[in-house]
Amino acid sequence: MLKKKMIRDIRRHKTQFLSIFLMAFLGVFVFAGVGGESVGLEVNVDKFYDDTNLADGWIYSNYINDLFLEQVNCLGATNQMERQLVVDSIADFSNDPEITLHFVENNTISKFYLIDGEPVDINDKNGVWLDKSFADAKGLKVGDNITFKFEDYKIEKEIKGIGYSPEYVYHASQSSVIPDFSKLGFAYMSYKAFPGDTVPYNVLNVKFDGTAENYNDLLDYHMDGYYNSFVERSEHTSVSQFSEEIDQHQMMAGIFPVVFILIAMLILLTTMTRIIAHQRTQIGILKACGFKDKSIMLHYISYGFWLVLIGSILGLIIGPMTLPKLFYPSMSSTYILPSWNPAWSMNFVYVALAMILMSLLVSYFAF
Amino acid sequence: MSTIIEFKNVDKIYKSGDHILKAMDNVNFTIDEGEFVVILGPSGAGKSTLLNLLGGLDMLTSGEIIVNDNHIEEFSDNQLTDYRAKNVGFIFQFYNLIPNLTALENVELMKDIVDVDINGLEVLESVGLKDHADQFPAQLSGGEQQRVSIARAVAKQPTMLLCDEPTGALDSKTGVLILNLLQDMSNNQGTTVVIVTHNAILAHAADKVIRIKNGQIECIVINENPKKVADLEW
Numbered sequence: 001m002l003k004k005k006m007i008r009d010i011r012r013h014k015t016q017f018l019s020i021f022l023m024a025f026l027g028v029f030v031f032a033g034v035g036g037e038s039v040g041l042e043v044n045v046d047k048f049y050d051d052t053n054l055a056d057g058w059i060y061s062n063y064i065n066d067l068f069l070e071q072v073n074c075l076g077a078t079n080q081m082e083r084q085l086v087v088d089s090i091a092d093f094s095n096d097p098e099i100t101l102h103f104v105e106n107n108t109i110s111k112f113y114l115i116d117g118e119p120v121d122i123n124d125k126n127g128v129w130l131d132k133s134f135a136d137a138k139g140l141k142v143g144d145n146i147t148f149k150f151e152d153y154k155i156e157k158e159i160k161g162i163g164y165s166p167e168y169v170y171h172a173s174q175s176s177v178i179p180d181f182s183k184l185g186f187a188y189m190s191y192k193a194f195p196g197d198t199v200p201y202n203v204l205n206v207k208f209d210g211t212a213e214n215y216n217d218l219l220d221y222h223m224d225g226y227y228n229s230f231v232e233r234s235e236h237t238s239v240s241q242f243s244e245e246i247d248q249h250q251m252m253a254g255i256f257p258v259v260f261i262l263i264a265m266l267i268l269l270t271t272m273t274r275i276i277a278h279q280r281t282q283i284g285i286l287k288a289c290g291f292k293d294k295s296i297m298l299h300y301i302s303y304g305f306w307l308v309l310i311g312s313i314l315g316l317i318i319g320p321m322t323l324p325k326l327f328y329p330s331m332s333s334t335y336i337l338p339s340w341n342p343a344w345s346m347n348f349v350y351v352a353l354a355m356i357l358m359s360l361l362v363s364y365f366a367f
Numbered sequence: 368m369s370t371i372i373e374f375k376n377v378d379k380i381y382k383s384g385d386h387i388l389k390a391m392d393n394v395n396f397t398i399d400e401g402e403f404v405v406i407l408g409p410s411g412a413g414k415s416t417l418l419n420l421l422g423g424l425d426m427l428t429s430g431e432i433i434v435n436d437n438h439i440e441e442f443s444d445n446q447l448t449d450y451r452a453k454n455v456g457f458i459f460q461f462y463n464l465i466p467n468l469t470a471l472e473n474v475e476l477m478k479d480i481v482d483v484d485i486n487g488l489e490v491l492e493s494v495g496l497k498d499h500a501d502q503f504p505a506q507l508s509g510g511e512q513q514r515v516s517i518a519r520a521v522a523k524q525p526t527m528l529l530c531d532e533p534t535g536a537l538d539s540k541t542g543v544l545i546l547n548l549l550q551d552m553s554n555n556q557g558t559t560v561v562i563v564t565h566n567a568i569l570a571h572a573a574d575k576v577i578r579i580k581n582g583q584i585e586c587i588v589i590n591e592n593p594k595k596v597a598d599l600e601w
């Protein structure tokens with residue numbers, strides 16, 4: 001029966017309680033929505049990095065010969081390595097697009113992620129595996145030919161596969177932050193496709209144990225002078241740009257809900273204080289009838305509890321269902337990932353629970 | 368008839384700052400089961416104080432209050448709440464209904480606190496309000512509201528009904544109706560009814576009249592042949 005009283009009381013103060021409900025809903029909605037989006041990005045990109053065995057670090061040097069490999073291997077911490085020749089080229093189109101060519105030795109680290117065509121074949125001298133974004137922008141298909149010019153060379157290759165690379169989740173030219181995929185791209189080829197006699201490898205992709213800092217110290221100590229620079233994963237342009245983006249989203253997921261939740265709690269506090277002050281006589285009646293102080297308190301606490309509970313459950317469901325869909329389309333015009341799926345985190349539930357607990361405390365305080 | 372309520376040397380002292388007020392001063396009386404008792408006395412005499420002590424809404428300063436062989440003055444807060452829920456039906460001057468609940472819901476609200484099987488409509492019928500079951504307090508007249516609060520009080524099937532000026536806010540015709548109803552509860556259902564009133568005429572209808580003044584018992588009169596409320600000259 002007290003539940004009926006509660007529902008009618010809430011209806012009488014519907015503006016205030018609607019605001020409480022909406023703010024509680026929005027708080028969890030944004031937290032779980034943007035959270036689902038950004039956690040999703042994190043999960044998707046981590047899976048992409050794992051699937052393609054993204055390098056832990058890149059050693060740049062002009063002398064990546066067998067001796068060099070031997071020395072890097074002797075560092076102890078090195079688990080896996082593979083060298084590449086990475087050169088800038090101009091593809092043969094009217095807008096002179098810049099294509100970064102990767103002549104790879106094995107395709108074992110920072111592997112090409114195939115979407116269409118056949119897998120990378122190290123013995124294939126004529127094939128090229130092309131950036132899907134560039135291929136799409138130019139209308140190129142598997143089986144088409146494409147010509148690259150670099151240094152004094154001009155090579156024409158057949159497109160054997162189209163796909164992604166973990167090193168190009170974010171790829172923008174110096175001139176613009178937002179990538180124009182018709183003007184730039186990347187391509188993977190076997191080292192056997194290199195037109196010269198010997199391949200002048202200039203990058204060594206490495207996977208190592210321990211921290212990047214330790215590895216850098218090892219390199220410094222043992223190989224100072226033999227290499228130009230070392231880039232750890234978190235400093236890589238693509239990796240760092242994408243993780244900064246995730247950080248920004250997570251900050252947004254952190255700040256907005258706090259504001260909404262605070263507003264919800266403030267309205268709850270003022271509304272309940274007013275209702276309870278207004279119902280002192282009724283509280284007296286209930287006590288005289290024999291209602292326990294505890295039941296009366298629970299009655300008044302339940303007003304906020306139910307609204308905040310329903311608001312947060314709806315927020316938990318609707319947030320991750322809608323907000324990622326809103327964000328991902330614009331994200332995918334800047335970043336290239338094989339999959340865009342929102343992800344769930346128990347943190348969403350914890351925040352909802354924390355807010356529900358807060359509403360209990362606020363109502364208790366008003367009583 | 369067996370004694371159901373006993374006040375033994377009851378004192379109640381209110382202190383506010385240096386000011387000390389003896390609202391109950393060595394009060395002694397007994398009430399039998401099913402009695403229709405009227406408490407009379409001038410304003411400030413301590414009538415409400417007596418009723419609140421008996422109903423467990425207030426704690427005495429010294430003495431004993433024995434109800435059904437239990438010492439109320441020794442009860443903890445929880446026991447007092449339980450005592451109020453099971454033994455006491457309060458009826459106040461102002462009808463004190465929950466404004467957001469209908470007449471029927473106000474009565475059935477008592478289901479939340481006692482294990483008694485309550486048929487709200489039946490109880491409302493017994494106070495002649497079956498047809499008003501779905502009306503909210505604001506849609507009822509004062510007399511009707513007071514009848515709802517009586518219905519609510521008796522629904523719990525309490526040992527006693529404690530009424531503090533139940534007709535104080537009603538016109539005399541409606542007042543008679545209410546008092547008649549209360550007398551019936553006592554005569555027909557064996558409920559002990561204690562009524563505080565300013566109206567001395569009601570004394571003729573009481574089984575027992577307790578007059579108090581300045582917190583002390585002035586006299587206690589037992590009527591061998593109480594009149595029917597309806598037969599009194601108002």
Ligand SMILES: Nc1ncnc2c1ncn2[C@@H]1O[C@H](COP(=O)(O)OP(=O)(O)OP(=O)(O)O)[C@@H](O)[C@H]1O
Pocket residue numbers: 381382383388390408409410411412413414415416417
């Ligand atoms: N909570 C309290 N604190 C201090 N004094 C009180 C309190 N309640 C009652 N009193 C005092 O105790 C005395 C008795 O009060 P009580 O309410 O019992 O009188 P009453 O007989 O019911 O009067 P009335 O007919 O006007 O209702 C009064 O002098 C009153 O001022």
Ligand SMILES: [Mg+2]
Pocket residue numbers: 414415416531
């Ligand atoms: Mg009084």
